[in-house]
Amino acid sequence: MSGDDRRDDVLLYASGALDESERRDVERYLAEGGPRAAGELAEAEATLAHLALGLDPLEPPARVKQRLFERVADARPRLLRLRRPAARPRPRIVRVARIGLAGAAAASLIWLVAYSTLTARVGGLEQALVQQAASLDLMTAAVDSPEVKMIELDGPALRHRGVVRMVQNWQTGECYLFARGLRPPRHDHSYRLWFTGMDGELVAGGTLRPDRDGDFSIHTRLPRDVDLGAPVVITLEPDHEQPGAGPSGSPQLVGEYHL
């Protein structure tokens, strides 16, 4: 069969008018035909699209658009939940964090109870005890929640055995970042956290100034319209950078979601 015949068959194939055996032949050709075949199919589809373009446009009722975007809005949180791996075993880090938090909670409670016994007369102790317990409860609940994601960031800014982890709650928008063993930033520089927005632009998430040991933690909120499928980045930026300016330094730490 000549190339021209093939091209004609691709047009008929795109129109949906071929018989079963003819259709299979063309599908085989398209599967094996490379860029030339792809170009012929694109041309055929454009020819057919022209038939539709011959129609006078018709304004659909406003409710069509309204329903479509209600559906889009309704589906967003559901989509995020669906993207969570269903039966994947809980990562070791989460198990360790849960055990650690439970241990910390128990230790805090013991310490607070002992402290309260010794200093029963100190005002406000009971209130402190309640607050501490509530805070630990909140953290444990956050680690246990299906809406919570933990990502690990890695890059040249980390010392040996250093670690940077971010815990995000997609439902509440809360975001905790813990860093241990970060290399000290250059003089007059600090680390800056960036999320990726839906438009692909980086959105500032906060400034990180680790202590002498390279430790740091921050509690912030996820920016609105953040792309949860895109990486989180930490760059090194000069301190005199204008607020609101985009990143100028190269990425020092990058973390990706594993959806």
Place this chain on the structure above:
Amino acid sequence: MQSKGARGPAMAPPESARAIADEVRLMGGIRRGDSLALEALYDRHARRVYALCVRMLRDPAEAEEVTQEVFWEIWRRADRYEASRGAPLSYLLNLARSRTLDRLRRDRRREDLRLRAGLEPGWLPNHAASGPRAEDDAIGAEQRLAIGRALRSLPAAQRRAVMLAFFDGLTHREIASALDAPLGTVKTRIRKGLLRLRNSLLSQYRKEEIEP
């Protein structure tokens, strides 16, 4: 007329290259979950999609459902669009046609369509919101004229067979039955009609390129 095998540039809908590039960018935005990009694409092309659905289904209420489904599918499956395969508008209209054909087949409305098969395409039923918008661009009106010219240049029998295949989604066999013509004749008419239409459109666009 051009020869059957004439080679030419891949034919895209007669939008400007800039408009096509804009729409490719919109598809990228939709893929990343940007609902504003979806809204921009909807505002540009919902009228074309809806017109096609109404023409094929002959039922505005069903056409509304399919129009919504088509854009919903664009939102959910934007990753299926490949810019190398053509302009987003071609993709959108072919998707709309495909989903409308699914609906037609599912609703078992073939018999009814066959009864209407003798009608020369009147293109559109009466509809309260029909007709181009005042701001409809001149390119849109010109392209409809060009496509109308290309269709009118087909012999009536070829035109009818092409319309039944494209807008009513009938197979060769069903068209043969509807037109009471031999199967081989119908195949030849569709083949010749589509090829002639393609070459006619290509030659019109080339002429426009040469004569600004």
